[in-house]
Amino acid sequence: xxxxxxxxxxxxxxxxxxxxxxxxxxxxxxxxxxxxxxxxxxxxxxxxxxxxxxxxxxxxxxxxxxxxxxxxxxxxxxxxxxxxxxxxxxxxxxxxxxxxxxxxxxxxxxxxxxxxxxxxxxxxxxxxxxxxxxxxxxxxxxxxxxxxxxxxxxxxxxxxxxxxxxxxxxxxxxxxxxxxxxxxxxxxxxxxxxxxxxxxxxxxxxxxxxxxxxxxxxxxxxxxxxxxxxxxxxxxxxxxxxxxxxxxxxxxxxxxxxxxxxxxxxxxxxxxxxxxxxxxxxxxxxxxxxxxxxxxxxxxxxxxxxxxxxxxxxxxxxxxxxxxxxxxxxxxxxxxxxxxxxxxxxxxxxxxxxxxxxxxxxxxxxxxxxxxxxxxxxxxxxxxxxxxxxxxxxxxxxxxxxxxxxxxxxxxxxxxxxxxxxxxxxxxxxxxxxxxxxxxxxxxxxxxxxxxxxxxxxxxxxxxxxxxxxxxxxxxxxxxxxxxxxxxxxxxxxxxxxxxxxxxxxxxxxxxxxxxxxxxxxxxxxxxxxxxxxxxxxxxxxxxxxxxxxxxxxxxxxxxxxxxxx
Numbered sequence: 001x002x003x004x005x006x007x008x009x010x011x012x013x014x015x016x017x018x019x020x021x022x023x024x025x026x027x028x029x030x031x032x033x034x035x036x037x038x039x040x041x042x043x044x045x046x047x048x049x050x051x052x053x054x055x056x057x058x059x060x061x062x063x064x065x066x067x068x069x070x071x072x073x074x075x076x077x078x079x080x081x082x083x084x085x086x087x088x089x090x091x092x093x094x095x096x097x098x099x100x101x102x103x104x105x106x107x108x109x110x111x112x113x114x115x116x117x118x119x120x121x122x123x124x125x126x127x128x129x130x131x132x133x134x135x136x137x138x139x140x141x142x143x144x145x146x147x148x149x150x151x152x153x154x155x156x157x158x159x160x161x162x163x164x165x166x167x168x169x170x171x172x173x174x175x176x177x178x179x180x181x182x183x184x185x186x187x188x189x190x191x192x193x194x195x196x197x198x199x200x201x202x203x204x205x206x207x208x209x210x211x212x213x214x215x216x217x218x219x220x221x222x223x224x225x226x227x228x229x230x231x232x233x234x235x236x237x238x239x240x241x242x243x244x245x246x247x248x249x250x251x252x253x254x255x256x257x258x259x260x261x262x263x264x265x266x267x268x269x270x271x272x273x274x275x276x277x278x279x280x281x282x283x284x285x286x287x288x289x290x291x292x293x294x295x296x297x298x299x300x301x302x303x304x305x306x307x308x309x310x311x312x313x314x315x316x317x318x319x320x321x322x323x324x325x326x327x328x329x330x331x332x333x334x335x336x337x338x339x340x341x342x343x344x345x346x347x348x349x350x351x352x353x354x355x356x357x358x359x360x361x362x363x364x365x366x367x368x369x370x371x372x373x374x375x376x377x378x379x380x381x382x383x384x385x386x387x388x389x390x391x392x393x394x395x396x397x398x399x400x401x402x403x404x405x406x407x408x409x410x411x412x413x414x415x416x417x418x419x420x421x422x423x424x425x426x427x428x429x430x431x432x433x434x435x436x437x438x439x440x441x442x443x444x445x446x447x448x449x450x451x452x453x454x455x456x457x458x459x460x461x462x463x464x465x466x467x468x469x470x471x472x473x474x475x476x477x478x479x480x481x482x483x484x485x486x487x488x489x490x491x492x493x494x495x496x497x498x499x500x501x502x503x504x505x506x507x508x509x510x511x512x513x514x515x516x517x518x519x520x521x522x523x524x525x526x527x528x529x530x531x532x533x534x535x536x537x538x539x540x541x542x543x544x545x546x547x548x549x550x551x552x553x554x555x556x557x558x559x560x561x562x563x564x565x566x
Contacts, residue, residue: 002286007038008207043514065181067092069230070160070213072115084211085119091160094185106326107185111407116190116400118232121156121212123220126235130154135224141319144221144228145238152244155207156214156233157317186325188346190403191320192234194411197395198559199315202386204284205249205301206315207236208330211400239299239314249312252301261311262366262564266489269442269464269471271309273300279371280379281313282364286425287383287418289346292320292361295565322346322411348417353428362565369488370474373430382427387419434480439472440561441512443490446471450486452499452522457508460484465494478505487561488512497522497531497548504530510559511535520548534558 070088091112123130127148136143142158144153161184196208214221216229239245245252256264264271285293293315300311324346344355357364392415396408418425441448445465452458456479462472476484485508487497492514497507504524509532511518516535522545524530529549533542536559537552544550552558 032273065093065178066160066162069216070232071230084460085117086117087116087397088213089113089115090232091185091488094182101215103306103329103338104179104182105186107183108188108324108407109185110475111188111190112185114402114406114529116402118149118211118213118400121214121235122232123218127154130220132220132222134181135228142228142231143233144224153238153240156228156235156239157319157320158231158233159211160184160232161187161319173363186323187319188322188324188407189232190399191321191400192236193323194395194401195318197289197398198288198387198392199414201391201395202280202284202383204281204315205239205246205313206318207239207501209234209236209318211235239301239316245301245314246557248396249301252303252312254302255314256300256311258300258301258363259564260299264309265311265442266440266563267443268309269444269466270307271442272311272471273367274310274312275368275370275494276372278367279330279376281315282357282360283376283379283383283422283426283429284317285360286350286353286429287387287415287422288318288321289323289344289418290321291323291344291356291359293363293375294365298363327502337386348414348415349421350418350425350428354432355438357429357432362562364433365436366440368433369437369439370472371430371433372474373427373434373480374474375425376452377423378431380422384422387415389416392416392419395488431480434476436483436485436486437476437481438487439474440487441489441493445491445514446488446493448486448488448493448495448509450456450484450495450497450499450522452497452504452524453500455503458484458499458505460486476505478503481505483508486510488514488516488559490562492516495519499523501525506530506532508532509534510561511540511560512559514549514558515541517541517542518541522547 018042051258070090072087072089085464089112093111094107095106095113096109111209121130123132123146129149130146131148133145133147133153136155138200141161143414144156145153146156147153162181177537190211192209193211196206199206200208203433212235213228213232218229219224221229232281237244239249240255242252242254243254261273265273282293297315297317299314299316303310305314323344326345342508344352350356362477392411396415397404399411439448439462441462447463447465449461449463450458453475456477458475458476458478458481460472460474463470487510488495489512491512493512493516495511495516495518497509497510497520501526504522507530509518511534518533518535518540520531520533520543522531524547529547531544531548533544533548534550534551534553535542536556537554540552542550542552
């Protein structure tokens with residue numbers, strides 16, 4: 001452990017937080033082990049990958065990568081005002097020959113290039129009339145926020161993507177952009193249409209998208225005509241207002257963004273997340289191979305239940321469901337060289353759960369610390385019951401008929417197999433979460449009590465001081481958990497660690513901004529210190545035995561905690 005007490009400087013001045021130092025130290029062994037497992041041992045492969053990287057970071061990107069229109073005719077239809085539907089190709093630019101696919105992967109190239117009939121969106125007639133409010137969308141998506149006459153809001157999200165829209169990408173004018181653009185072919189542009197009925201059957205709240213085409217000549221686009229016209233979109237409701245919530249969430253009093261939800265649960269100890277609801281939603285994400293479940297992919301319905309405000313998740317943006325990274329030679333070698341293995345194929349089994357969960361790690365660590373192994377298993381079996389063969393088969397028929405002929409039977413087979421293996425996936429997900437656990441308080445006062453019960457079990461209980469109500473309890477197994485980190489955050493918190501054992505879990509105590517009391521009377525055989533204490537030297541009361549290492553510092557960044565990840 002980095003001893004901040006003797007470091008001799010304030011890490012804030014160097015731009016280094018406690019969290020990053022802490023993570024680097026405790027992930028060092030895991031990192032080197034992973035590198036050994038994933039590194040390519042053949043020097044020739046290293047050279048090939050190096051040359052590929054060099055080629056992608058010099059020169060210019062192809063300015064004509066995207067076709068002028070997604071219409072099969074190759075040009076906008078002059079009779080569009082009278083047309084109810086048009087025939088489009090979602091991405092003919094992704095179709096290549098077998099030689100190209102060998103190097104860059106087959107992915108869903110046939111699906112992108114397949115002609116599909118899509119209805120034309122009539123802004124004047126749709127939902128009583130739609131008005132464009134603003135441009136929206138993420139780093140790679142062209143999007144619009146629109147509203148109807150009843151003031152309900154909807155999102156139009158382009159099904160094709162452009163990584164170059166992410167202005168932070170350093171190689172925006174290199175061949176690297178062409179490579180990244182080409183890898184969009186790993187997405188199934190129609191997956192969200194199938195996910196919606198599956199989610200509905202599983203009881204996972206989320207929007208229900210429709211496939212539409214927006215003509216470039218439509219005057220309703222206003223100032224966005226040039227950038228947003230002549231595209232295929234998913235039109236779906238936005239749940240940013242209470243009245244827009246689906247029936248399953250109609251009891252909610254408000255809707256919160258992830259940023260607001262995180263801020264409130266750490267400010268007040270009577271604001272909590274329904275962790276079982278979030279765990280179920282995350283298992284569903286894994287079931288559909290949706291790897292892109294970061295903070296911006298959720299809204300949170302607020303409920304008043306007794307003395308608490310409870311937040312329940314609403315999933316958004318299913319662009320990456322059924323993600324199928326059919327590795328080509330170049331992408332495979334680059335992944336090995338850069339130790340970048342988070343792109344996994346949509347297959348009949350769960351080949352790499354870490355790859356499916358790495359982008360959601362921030363939220364998962366903060367919102368799933370209460371969920372036990374038995375609860376994960378129970379949720380997996382609940383999902384199995386909610387997704388019988390008939391439900392899966394009917395849902396997959398939500399593909400456009402042209403796409404069902406290409407992908408329907410294989411998608412059904414994969415989903416049935418993944419459903420049957422959900423308990424196995426849930427157990428694997430639990431193991432990932434259990435290795436290092438965050439137990440976080442709030443800006444109110446809490447009591448953290450840690451008991452080393454025996455060589456295998458460590459019990460953690462948290463009470464709030466105001467009414468002594470228990471707000472957290474879990475017994476950790478040493479065979480599953482290597483480290484438990486307790487964050488007190490604001491106000492005056494109390495921490496106690498007790499118990500005498502031969503083997504134990506590392507317990508890290510981070511006091512927070514208040515005047516904290518930390519007492520450790522525990523003992524673990526061996527020379528290593530199994531209790532690590534981080535707080536400021538002044539203003540706290542410490543009573544530490546031989547098992548604790550005092551890492552207090554004059555620098556206030558010693559007890560930093562990343563609350564919102566923004």
